[in-house]
Amino acid sequence: MSALLDVILPVFLVMGxxxxxxxxxxxxxxxxDGLMNFAQGVGVPCVLFLGVANLDLSQDMALAPFLAFxxxxxxxxxxxxxxxxxxxxxxxxxxVAIGFVCLFSNTLLLGLPITERAYGTAALTTNYALIALxxxxxxxxxxxxxxxxxxxxxxxxxxxxxAKIGRGLVRNPLLIAIAAGFVVNLLHIPLPxxxxxxxxLVGSAGLPASLFGLGGVLVRYRPDGxxxxxxxxxxxxxxxxxxxxxxxATQNLGLTVPELRSATVTSAMPPGINAxxxxxxxxxxxxVAATSILVATALSVLSVWFWLQVLP
Numbered sequence: 001m002s003a004l005l006d007v008i009l010p011v012f013l014v015m016g017x018x019x020x021x022x023x024x025x026x027x028x029x030x031x032x033d034g035l036m037n038f039a040q041g042v043g044v045p046c047v048l049f050l051g052v053a054n055l056d057l058s059q060d061m062a063l064a065p066f067l068a069f070x071x072x073x074x075x076x077x078x079x080x081x082x083x084x085x086x087x088x089x090x091x092x093x094x095x096v097a098i099g100f101v102c103l104f105s106n107t108l109l110l111g112l113p114i115t116e117r118a119y120g121t122a123a124l125t126t127n128y129a130l131i132a133l134x135x136x137x138x139x140x141x142x143x144x145x146x147x148x149x150x151x152x153x154x155x156x157x158x159x160x161x162x163a164k165i166g167r168g169l170v171r172n173p174l175l176i177a178i179a180a181g182f183v184v185n186l187l188h189i190p191l192p193x194x195x196x197x198x199x200x201l202v203g204s205a206g207l208p209a210s211l212f213g214l215g216g217v218l219v220r221y222r223p224d225g226x227x228x229x230x231x232x233x234x235x236x237x238x239x240x241x242x243x244x245x246x247x248x249a250t251q252n253l254g255l256t257v258p259e260l261r262s263a264t265v266t267s268a269m270p271p272g273i274n275a276x277x278x279x280x281x282x283x284x285x286x287x288v289a290a291t292s293i294l295v296a297t298a299l300s301v302l303s304v305w306f307w308l309q310v311l312p
Contacts, residue, residue, distance in 0.1 A: 011113050012301060018215025032216035039213050043206025045177030046199045051128035052181025064253040065126050065263040072244035072267050076236040077103040088229055092149040097285030100142040101292050102236040106272035107134050109210045115265050118308055126262035132178050142278055218294055233292040238303040242268040261311050268307045270296030
């Protein structure tokens with residue numbers, strides 16, 4: 001019970017405050033958009049920049065956590081996409097979007113603060129390593145799959161497809177911050193203390209602002225669409241993904257305890273807002289994506305609590 005009260009509830013209370021104040025009209029949708037623009041465009045990139053810049057790449061970029069986490073993610077994409085296409089009869093692009101929702105855990109806005117509260121700041125190195133690859137890898141995979149499905153039979157050149165993928169990646173401020181962090185890290189570029197202090201100051205507001213803003217954004221989503229698909233997506237995200245990650249981590253890959261904690265807790269997160277943004281970008285599967293995020297985020301209180309009890 002202490003994990004629920006001390007670790008999980010404070011995070012969800014901040015989200016709940018954002019939801020309540022937006023629902024009651026204290027804050028407008030424009031204000032929440034502005035807050036999220038700051039969080040995802042400035043605050044959180046500062047957190048990621050510092051996290052990646054300070055990674056010990058010889059130790060923190062271990063292969064085992066990546067294999068455990070991303071194997072589970074890819075299995076969820078395949079199962080979710082095939083089920084959407086074969087079982088539920090959704091068109092190919094819809095199936096890709098639904099599979100992407102199953103794939104894209106909220107590693108950043110929920111995974112970071114919950115891991116930090118549960119295990120401390122020192123436990124975040126594996127989180128930063130996972131996040132460093134999460135958006136570029138998942139977006140590249142998702143965009144590639146969508147473009148292949150959409151252009152099937154149209155005879156478009158591979159160069160056109162790759163250009164679309166590149167444009168989708170290089171404009172993302174989170175990816176820019178991660179890339180800048182790798183540059184500073186690999187080239188051992190010294191940053192003056194006043195610059196580091198300024199980045200830390202802005203970054204300290206990033207996660208609280210993103211949590212509050214995420215609650216405000218969720219007000220816009222209403223339970224809608226095929227709830228059977230939503231139940232499937234929720235089950236894959238909150239149950240299958242962490243089970244695969246935990247199983248691989250404990251049985252085959254030999255992760256350290258901090259790596260096991262970070263990989264499993266992160267994999268137990270609900271789909272992130274970027275999953276909806278992906279569906280919105282292509283105009284397919286939007287209702288399923290929005291409803292799945294809302295339902296899975298609410299139920300993730302239970303899934304996260306469970307894993308915090310199970311993990312060492």
